[in-house]
Amino acid sequence: PGALARYGIVLRSGWARTILVIVGIEGLLAFGPLAFVPTSLHERAGLPVWLAGATVAAFGLGGFAYTTTAARLVRRFGETGLALAGGLVLAAGFALIAAAPGALAGAVACALIGLGYHMLHNTLQTHATQMAPTVRGTGVALFAMCLFLGQSAGVTLAAEVALGAGFVPVFAAAGAGVLATGAAFALLLQRRAGAKME
Numbered sequence: 001p002g003a004l005a006r007y008g009i010v011l012r013s014g015w016a017r018t019i020l021v022i023v024g025i026e027g028l029l030a031f032g033p034l035a036f037v038p039t040s041l042h043e044r045a046g047l048p049v050w051l052a053g054a055t056v057a058a059f060g061l062g063g064f065a066y067t068t069t070a071a072r073l074v075r076r077f078g079e080t081g082l083a084l085a086g087g088l089v090l091a092a093g094f095a096l097i098a099a100a101p102g103a104l105a106g107a108v109a110c111a112l113i114g115l116g117y118h119m120l121h122n123t124l125q126t127h128a129t130q131m132a133p134t135v136r137g138t139g140v141a142l143f144a145m146c147l148f149l150g151q152s153a154g155v156t157l158a159a160e161v162a163l164g165a166g167f168v169p170v171f172a173a174a175g176a177g178v179l180a181t182g183a184a185f186a187l188l189l190q191r192r193a194g195a196k197m198e
Contacts, residue, residue, distance in 0.1 A: 006138040016131035016139060018188060023124050023143055024150035025181050030090060030117050032154020033174040034059065037097060037110060040167040045101040058107040062093075062114020070122070079123050080189045086120030087182015089113075094175030098168045120182050123189075 001009070010016050034056070041052035066073070077085055093112030096105055128143035129136060158170045 001135075003138075006135040007142065009135045010132040010139045010142055013131055015127075015192070016142075019124060019127050019131055020142055020146045022181065022185055023121075023128070024146040024153075026117075026121060026124065026178070027147040027150025028154035028157065029150075029174050029177040029181060030113065030154075031151040032156075032158040033094065033170050034110075034113060035155050036158055036162055036167060036170060037106065039162075040097070040171070041101055041103070041106050044167065045103070045106075047103055047106075051103060052106070055103060055106040056110050058110035059114035059117075062111040062116070063118050065111070065115050066118035066122070073119065079126070080186045080193070082119050083123045083182050083189060084186035085182075086116045086118075086123065087179045087186075089116030089119060090182065091175040091179035092116070094171045094178065098171035098175065116178070120178070120185070124185070 037056050038049070038052040041047045041055060042049055045052075047055070073082060073085075089112050093109045093114075093116060096112065097109035100109075125143070128140055132139035158174075161170050161173070
């Protein structure tokens with residue numbers, strides 16, 4: 001089928017639409033506020049710009065921690081638990097950066113955000129590869145597009161909130177939002193697994 005027909009095949013699936021919406025929300029809530037962590041550390045804690053920017057590199061350390069523990073985490077928590085735990089760890093990271101600006105707290109917060117993001121995102125991504133098996137490439141491309149659209153919208157929204165209310169409400173709202181997103185996705189996974197067993 002042509003490109004539009006392939007998109008239609010993906011979007012006809014209710015589960016595919018759910019995954020695409022959730023990954024868009026995830027991109028908005030996780031990456032929009034993350035872009036303002038360096039500016040927050042510079043303005044709130046007086047860190048030099050280079051150090052504030054370098055602190056965000058700890059996000060990658062969180063991702064690396066996930067790659068080294070992924071097999072154990074999946075065995076221990078399963079998909080549902082991994083989605084929920086990912087939301088919790090993400091929320092903890094945003095709560096820490098909201099409450100305790102500073103180089104060490106910022107690095108720990110960004111590492112937590114990186115770990116939690118990969119826990120939640122990779123669970124979503126697994127379903128993205130399975131949501132339309134006959135047009136898998138199109139499904140994954142739509143998944144990536146929704147993530148990037150969410151990121152773009154998130155940076156714009158976080159900038160508006162930060163200008164009006166400061167950085168703390170941005171991070172606090174992100175923490176509450178990612179926690180709710182992880183919990184909602186975990187519940188949907190649980191219901192889906194239960195429906196398959198019936």
